[in-house]
Amino acid sequence: MSREVANPKPGADFIRQIVAEDTESGRYGGRVVTRFPPEPNGFMHIGHAKSVCLNFGVAKEFGGVCHLRYDDTNPEGENEAFVVGFQEDIRWLGFDWGEHLYFASDYFERMYDCAVILIEKGLAYVDSESEEEIREGRGTVTKAGTPGRYRDRTVDENLDFFRRMQEGEFEGGTHVLRAKIDLESANMLMRDPVLYRIRHARHYRQGDEWCIYPMYDYAHCLEDAFEDVTHSICTLEFENNRELYDWVLDNVGFEEPRTHQYEFARLDLEYAVLSKRRIIPLVEAGIVSGWDDPRLSTVRGIRRRGVPPEALRLFCKMIGVAKAQSVVDIGKLEYAIREVLNQAAPRVMAVLDPIKIVLTNYPDGQTEEFEAPYFPHDVPREGTRMVPFSNELFIERTDFEEDPPPGFRRLVPGGEVRLRHAYVIRCEKVVRDKAGQLVELHCTHDSESRGGKGTAGRKVKGTIQWVSAAHALTAEIRMYDHLFLEIPESDSDEDEEIVSRINPDSLRILEGAKVEPSISDDSPDTRYQFERTGYFWKDPVDGVGEELVFNRIVSLKDSWSRSAAKSDVKVPKGKSGSEKVMNNPRRPEKPAVNESREAARAADPQLMARFERYSDDLGLTLEQADLLTTSPEVSDFFEKALAVYDEPAEVAGWLTTDVRGLLGARRLKDLTFDGEGLGQLVALVAADRLSRRAGKDVLARMIDEGGDPHQLIVEMGLEKVSDRSALESVIEEILAAWPEKVIEYQAGKSGLIGMFVGEVMKSTNGAADPKVARELLLKKLGG
C-alpha cells in the first residue's frame, strides 16, 4: 500500500516519521500504541534500554500508550524473578506502563482458537515427522524444501490431532503444528514454519495448564493484534520475520488498520557484552559478582555503578535510531554520565592514594574550618559544608612529583601549590625512611592566603584537594574499568575466548582512601564529584552499613594525562582511514546485463528477440534493453508506450529510472494505467507542455493515485512556465528574499545555484522550466 509522506519531519528518526505520518493521516484514528515485549529469561541490559526509550518515548511524544508485555511463550528459563526485574529496571529508567501490563501466556486460549481457524482454512497442519526430518525437508538457503508425508492431512485429521496435542496425549517432540505456506519460498521462515510444539514443562504462570506452546512468529503478531498495538517496533534481525508476521495476521483475519512491524538497529557498544548468552558464563564463572556487577552493561549493573537514569536516557537520545548496524563509542555513554552528574553532583574532597603532609608552621593540635561551596561558580546550585583543617593532612600521591615532567602544575620540592578552599603551601622537605621510601612531606602554609586571599602578585601553579588526617574518614574505593582489554568481536562467542580477553584491572580496589567527614550526614544515594578525580557514590550493597565503600561511576575528563600519555591513543580496530579499501577501482568491462535476467530471457524467445531489437535496432543501451526485458510485463508496457510516442530512448529513460524508482515494492501490473499512459506523459514533456521535473511529479501522482496525464497537468497547475518575463519577476523576488545567499554566492559559493533554482521551482509549484530558470539566474547573479 502506498505510504504518502504527508508531512515529513526532518530530523526525527525514521520510526518517529512513520508514526507521525500515520497520526496525521488518521490511519489509526490518531491512536498510537507501542509495546516493550521482553522475554523474562534474563535481566535487562543497555540494549533493552534503547528499546524502552524508543517505545515508551514514542508513545509519550504522540500521546499514546506503551504496553509492557512479557513474551513468555517458552516455559524454559522464564521465571517470576526476571519479570520483577524488568519492572524494576523500567521504572528506574523513568518509564511507566500504567495499567498496561500484559503476559503473552494469558492469551494462550485465544491463540489456540486462532490456530483452529488456520487449520480450518487449510492453512496449518499437524506434522508428525521428527525434528531432523522437518529440518531436512526445509531445504537450505539455496535449495528449495520438499513436502513431508503429513502435509496433506485432511482438515478433520489436523483438527483432531491438534486437539489431542493440546490435551496432552502425546510426548514432546512427536507432533508440531505447522503453517502451510510455501516450501520453496526464498524466505526460509515461510517454508511451513512451526506454530506450536509440545512441551510437557511447567510454565511459571500457567503451571501445567498447557503442554503445547506457540512459537514466536505465531504468537508475537497475535499478541500485538490482541492489544491493538499500532507500531510494533523490533530489531533488525526480525526483518525476515515480517513477512510471516503479516501472513499470520492476514490469514487469521485481522484487517486494516492493524499492527505493523518496523525494525531498527539494535545497540552495540564498545567493550560491552550485551547478550544473555555471553553474560551468563561471566556470572557463572564468578568473573563478575552477579547480574548487577557494576562492570556489566546490564541495567542492574549500570544502576549499581551509580549512573543516574537521566544519563542513560540522554545517551539513548544521543545515539539516535536508524537501520544501519553500528557500534557506539563507549565515550558517548561516559559523556552522557558526566553531562548529567556535572549539574547534579555536590563536590567534596577525597584522597584516593594518600601521602601525609605535615605543616611545620601550623600549631599542633589547632583546628579550623573552612566553609566550602558544594558547587563551582558555573553550576547554578546552592549549598556549602564545613571542612576541617589541621597541621596533618593527606594529599594525593600523584599530586607530588620530585622530578616533575614539563608542564606539571602540582607540588614539587621547594614549590608551592594551593590547597583547595584553604591555604597555599610550600614543600620544604621530603622525609624518607631507611629504605628510601617516601614517608611524608614537610610543608609550610601561608596564613595570608586563607581561602584564596593574599595571593596577589604570586603565581601558584595549581590547586589540589586534601583532607585533614585527624578528621578524615577511611573508605574503600572500587575503581571500575572496561571488562575487556579490547572491543570484543561479535564472532567471539566461545566462552573461553571471552574469559581470556578479560581486563585483569577491570576492578581496582583502593583500601585506605581518605574522604572529608561532611559526607557522613548525606543521603546514602548521593552522587558526589570527588574533586579532580571523578564521580562516586556509595555502593548500594556493600556500602550501606558502617563500612564506607564507594564505586567510581566515571572518571573526570582528564586532559593532562591524555596529553602526557599521547602514546596510548586508541587505534580504531579494522581499517583505518589510510588503508580504506579501494573498491575494485578498475573494472573495464563491467557486465552490462544481469545474469538472472539473462537466464529469464533465454527461457522466453520473445523476450530474447525484443532484447536484441531494443539494443540493435532501437539503439538503446545494453543496460536499458536488459531492464526492459526483465519480464513480458515490463516489455509489453514499454511496447504500449512506444505505440503512443515512438522515441525509444526517451521512453526507456523514463521507464528504467523514474518509473522503477517510484514503483518501489509495487509491480507495473498493479498500476491503474498502462504503457499508453506513460507514452502520453512522455509525449507531453517532449511537446514542451511541462518540464521534465513537473512530468516526474505527474508520474508520481499517476503511480500513487492514478489519473490521466492531461488532466493532472491542469489539476496540479503544472502547465510549463517558460515565459521569460514571468520567470524573471519570480527570480527578482527570490533574490530579494535571500540577500545573504546572494552575497555568499557571489563570494564563490557556487553550489547555491541549486538552492536558487529550487526556490524558483518551489514558488512556481514545480511548473517553471528549470533550465530557463537556471540560465536567467546565472545571468542575474553575474555568473
Add this chain to the structure above:
RNA sequence: UGGCCCGUGGUCUAAUGGCAGGACACCGGUCUUUGGAACCGGCGGUGGUGGUUCGAAUCCACCCGGGCCAACCA
C-alpha cells in the same frame, strides 16, 4: 551460494531530487581556587563505477563491503 536489509568525517546521526548539518572524539585558544565545567575556533565525510536529471548522499544499474535467515529459541 538464494532471499532480505544496510553503507554519510575516527564514532553515532540529519539532509524525503536543490546550501552535505548536528553530537561525541580529536586539535588549538579564552577563562578558571577542579588539568573539571563553560565559551570561541579548527581538522575531517556521502564505498566504487556508470546512467537519468538543469541539478544526485537521495532515483536507476552493476560492482565492493557489512549484517540477517536453513531452532520444535526470542
